[in-house]
Amino acid sequence: MNVLDETSRYVESEKQHFRPDIQGLRALAVILVIIAHAKVPHFAGGYIGVDVFFVISGFVITELLLRESLSMAQSDQRLTSAIAILGRFYTRRIRRIMPAATLVMIGTVLTAYYYLGPFTSIPLLEDLRWASTFRVNFHFITVGMDYFSQGLPPSLITHYWSLAVEEQFYFVVPLLLLLTAAVVGLRRHRVALSGVLALIVAWSAYESAQLTTGSPYAYFSPKTRFWEIGLGALLAALPTSWRTINARVATFVGWLSLAIIVAAAYTLTDSSLVPGTLTWWACAPAGALLFFGSATLPFAPSRFFATKPLRYIGDISYSLYLFHWAWLKLPEQYAQIKYGVMTSLSPLARVEQIAAATLCAALSYRFFENPIRRSVWLDRRPWLTAVFAIVMISLVWLTAYLLGRYWTS
Numbered sequence: 001m002n003v004l005d006e007t008s009r010y011v012e013s014e015k016q017h018f019r020p021d022i023q024g025l026r027a028l029a030v031i032l033v034i035i036a037h038a039k040v041p042h043f044a045g046g047y048i049g050v051d052v053f054f055v056i057s058g059f060v061i062t063e064l065l066l067r068e069s070l071s072m073a074q075s076d077q078r079l080t081s082a083i084a085i086l087g088r089f090y091t092r093r094i095r096r097i098m099p100a101a102t103l104v105m106i107g108t109v110l111t112a113y114y115y116l117g118p119f120t121s122i123p124l125l126e127d128l129r130w131a132s133t134f135r136v137n138f139h140f141i142t143v144g145m146d147y148f149s150q151g152l153p154p155s156l157i158t159h160y161w162s163l164a165v166e167e168q169f170y171f172v173v174p175l176l177l178l179l180t181a182a183v184v185g186l187r188r189h190r191v192a193l194s195g196v197l198a199l200i201v202a203w204s205a206y207e208s209a210q211l212t213t214g215s216p217y218a219y220f221s222p223k224t225r226f227w228e229i230g231l232g233a234l235l236a237a238l239p240t241s242w243r244t245i246n247a248r249v250a251t252f253v254g255w256l257s258l259a260i261i262v263a264a265a266y267t268l269t270d271s272s273l274v275p276g277t278l279t280w281w282a283c284a285p286a287g288a289l290l291f292f293g294s295a296t297l298p299f300a301p302s303r304f305f306a307t308k309p310l311r312y313i314g315d316i317s318y319s320l321y322l323f324h325w326a327w328l329k330l331p332e333q334y335a336q337i338k339y340g341v342m343t344s345l346s347p348l349a350r351v352e353q354i355a356a357a358t359l360c361a362a363l364s365y366r367f368f369e370n371p372i373r374r375s376v377w378l379d380r381r382p383w384l385t386a387v388f389a390i391v392m393i394s395l396v397w398l399t400a401y402l403l404g405r406y407w408t409s
Contacts, residue, residue: 017067021293022056023314024305025286028258029053030317032265034324034357038350045268048282050162051228051275052261053321055286057166058232065089065174066236069181069189082178089174091385092373093167096318099372100364101163102392104322105131106399108156111326115334118407124156125400131160132396134167137220147219153333159325161220168222169229173197190237197234201227212276224275228283235291243291247300250292254301257285319361319369327357 029052036046068085105128112121130139140147140161147158180192204227212218264281272278293302304310313320331345331353345353378384 017063019293019302020306020311021302022060022290022305023317024307024310025052025056025289025293025314026317027310027313028261028305029056029286030313030320030324032261033321034328034354036265037325037328038354040350043265044270045265045272047274048261048264048268048279051279051282052286053162054166054225054228055232055283056290058169058229058234059236059287059290060232061170062173062177062233062236065177066190066193069178082182085178086174087382089170091382093170094385094389095373095375095378096369097163097167098389098392100319100322100369101160102132102396103364103368104326105157105160105396108326108330109399109403111330112156112333113403113407115330116337118403120333120337122404125404127155127157127160128396128400131157131164132393134164137161137164137168137222140220141216144216145220146216153336154329156326156329156333159321165220165222165225166229169226173200173230173233190239194234194237197230197237201230201234203227204230208275208279209277212273214273219275228275228279231283231287232290235287238291243294245292247297250294251297251300253288253292257288258301260285316358316361316365319364320358323357323360323364324354327353327360 029049032043032046032049032052034046035043036049040046065085068089109121109124109128112124127136127139130136136157140155140158145155145158147154147161176196177193180196181189184192204223204225208218208224208227211221211224218224261282264278268274268278268281289301289305293305296302328350331349335345372378378388
């Protein structure tokens with residue numbers, strides 16, 4: 001089977017297993033994050049949308065890999081098949097994550113230098129270098145950055161910490177998944193994988209509970225965050241027969257879970273000790289919505305999440321997550337520099353900023369990200385994706401070097 005045949009097989013498989021309600025849940029997650037960062041009254045806890053994202057990601061990616069691993073377990077050449085699956089997985093991740101991330105990083109730093117001035121923006125250059133290689137969470141730990149600080153202006157790419165944690169998780173877990181499939185075979189694969197993931201979730205959740213004291217390490221460390229992605233992965237690995245419950249019960253659980261997520265966003269504040277044990281109020285109901293979310297009753301929450309507006313926001317949620325932070329924070333920092341005041345902008349200004357971020361996300365998704373993700377030319381040349389990744393990282397570093405070298409001279 002050639003590369004294009006393999007790609008077509010993957011696309012058809014994803015269409016068959018596509019769940020529109022998950023796109024709606026992504027929409028809920030990004031909306032919560034945005035209203036928190038926009039400082040909408042009473043929803044400071046909307047940052048739990050990131051935790052919902054983590055659970056969704058773990059669930060969706062693990063289901064995808066489990067479907068891929070079926071071919072490996074049935075193959076006579078398991079090692080070759082495993083390498084091919086890993087190659088396809090990381091190729092898809094690069095083409096999905098890096099183009100938009102690179103675009104927003106470069107656009108943000110250029111805009112910051114133009115409006116905020118080079119000397120104000122110099123610390124951002126170092127942040128860019130770490131973010132380009134998905135290690136910025138470690139950098140923020142090292143410099144002692146406080147995500148909830150009300151003093152110094154935050155980095156304009158603070159939100160890239162979650163991308164870093166997620167990619168660090170996916171550097172390890174696919175290897176574990178395929179290793180268990182190769183060792184125990186198809187029949188016992190889910191049982192073995194579930195056991196491994198349960199251990200990861202238990203260990204990381206324990207560390208999160210013990211280490212969460214408001215420090216940067218507790219907030220940004222993969223050690224305290226892996227359990228959230230791992231929870232979604234564990235739910236995907238559990239036997240699918242466990243998801244079959246009475247439709248009315250599933251519907252009740254779904255609406256209750258949604259209510260808990262919204263209540264958590266309403267109740268938590270900037271002073272809440274997260275992730276710790278409080279994050280379970282976002283992750284557990286998100287997991288329930290994913291695990292029992294296929295209920296098809298007319299009043300089921302899955303029907304609500306599958307509506308076209310929410311599905312579209314879910315489609316662009318990654319881009320919207322990337323763009324919203326700069327659109328919200330750059331004007332604040334500009335006002336501080338020009339007028340010497342640190343104050344929230346008007347509600348109308350916030351609406352305009354969110355609308356602008358949404359427009360940027362929609363344009364990026366339609367004309368930049370999708371052409372790269374669905375490029376037949378890149379499908380024919382899988383090795384070029386690695387080159388593409390190196391080029392994108394190099395562009396970020398080159399931009400940082402040129403700005404630091406020449407604009408400040």
